[in-house]
Amino acid sequence: xxxxxxxxxxxxxxxxxxxxxxxxxxxxxxxxxxxxxxxxxxxxxxxxxxxxxxxxxxxxxxxxxxxxxxxxxxxxxxxxxxxxxxxxxxxxxxxxxxxxxxxxxxxxxxxxxxxxxxxxxxxxxxxxxxxxxxxxxxxxxxxxxxxxxxxxxxxxxxx
Amino acid sequence: xxxxxxxxxxxxxxxxxxxxxxxxxxxxxxxxxxxxxxxxxxxxxxxxxxxxxxxxxxxxxxxxxxxxxxxxxxxxxxxxxxxxxxxxxxxxxxxxxxxxxxxxxxxxxxxxxxxxxxxxxxxxxxxxxxxxxxxxxxxxxxxxxxxxxxxxxxxxxxxxxxxxxxxxxxx
Numbered sequence: 001x002x003x004x005x006x007x008x009x010x011x012x013x014x015x016x017x018x019x020x021x022x023x024x025x026x027x028x029x030x031x032x033x034x035x036x037x038x039x040x041x042x043x044x045x046x047x048x049x050x051x052x053x054x055x056x057x058x059x060x061x062x063x064x065x066x067x068x069x070x071x072x073x074x075x076x077x078x079x080x081x082x083x084x085x086x087x088x089x090x091x092x093x094x095x096x097x098x099x100x101x102x103x104x105x106x107x108x109x110x111x112x113x114x115x116x117x118x119x120x121x122x123x124x125x126x127x128x129x130x131x132x133x134x135x136x137x138x139x140x141x142x143x144x145x146x147x148x149x150x151x152x153x154x155x156x157x158x159x
Numbered sequence: 160x161x162x163x164x165x166x167x168x169x170x171x172x173x174x175x176x177x178x179x180x181x182x183x184x185x186x187x188x189x190x191x192x193x194x195x196x197x198x199x200x201x202x203x204x205x206x207x208x209x210x211x212x213x214x215x216x217x218x219x220x221x222x223x224x225x226x227x228x229x230x231x232x233x234x235x236x237x238x239x240x241x242x243x244x245x246x247x248x249x250x251x252x253x254x255x256x257x258x259x260x261x262x263x264x265x266x267x268x269x270x271x272x273x274x275x276x277x278x279x280x281x282x283x284x285x286x287x288x289x290x291x292x293x294x295x296x297x298x299x300x301x302x303x304x305x306x307x308x309x310x311x312x313x314x315x316x317x318x319x320x321x322x323x324x325x326x327x328x329x330x
Contacts, residue, residue, distance in 0.1 A: 025270045030310055052262035085313040120264055136264040
């Protein structure tokens with residue numbers, strides 16, 4: 001009896017460590033119907049912290065070089081993102097943001113040990129009316145165990 | 160008398176030295192009647208762009224999460240109504256772990272509710288005792304937002320009309 005209880009307990013612990021607990025959130029920058037989509041392209045995939053850093057780098061670059069030279073000196077990931085946003089005039093928006101954009105940058109180091117795994121995928125979507133809109137898929141996962149990037153891509157990918 | 164004057168002067172000095180921003184406090188009339196007492200805090204300084212929407216109630220002892228849901232809904236509802244009354248179409252949350260301007264993507268009330276209530280308990284980043292900048296601190300809801308008239312590419316913001324429709328279902 002005792003032995004079977006212990007076996008069941010060990011199996012329970014083992015299997016729970018195999019299956020990560022996660023949730024996926026989805027949203028749009030503004031409403032549109034699926035039948036309005038002409039093309040769809042991924043302009044960012046990575047951790048939420050990387051995305052925040054890229055946004056800050058783009059804003060700094062715009063302030064330093066102006067919108068035309070905004071891509072100068074950016075990492076590949078930030079440059080792809082900047083190209084995706086600059087099409088729709090991120091320039092005006094970024095200057096309008098002012099101090100607000102820098103509010104969240106001081107994430108206490110200690111929290112990173114307890115924080116969930118947070119991955120984001122951003123799509124730039126061209127509509128029939130020639131407007132460009134954006135969509136996100138956001139995965140939040142308990143770090144015990146964490147998911148690897150291939151698995152996250154599978155989960156967030158379009159099927 | 161002398162002591163009273165000293166106490167008053169000391170209080171004023173503390174307020175000045177602590178960087179306390181002069182602000183206007185409002186309670187607003189909403190189309191739908193709310194149970195919570197909600198205060199809107201608007202800095203007098205015109206260059207400051209944020210507004211606080213503070214729910215003065217708390218949900219201590221709320222075991223089912225119903226009270227938290229209602230207070231979140233009423234706070235988001237008031238935030239959206241205040242923005243609408245001032246001619247805005249969008250708002251962004253600018254609190255630390257859920258800062259839309261810093262890339263946090265969730266921009267609709269129902270998804271935010273799910274995020275705040277992950278796994279049925281408050282283990283998410285909406286709720287952190289040690290962070291005054293989280294949406295929920297010490298079992299009370301407080302939003303810090305910035306309003307916009309136009310969407311900004313790359314920033315996911317709450318649509319005011321959609322937020323009104325979604326949040327009022329939970330009030």
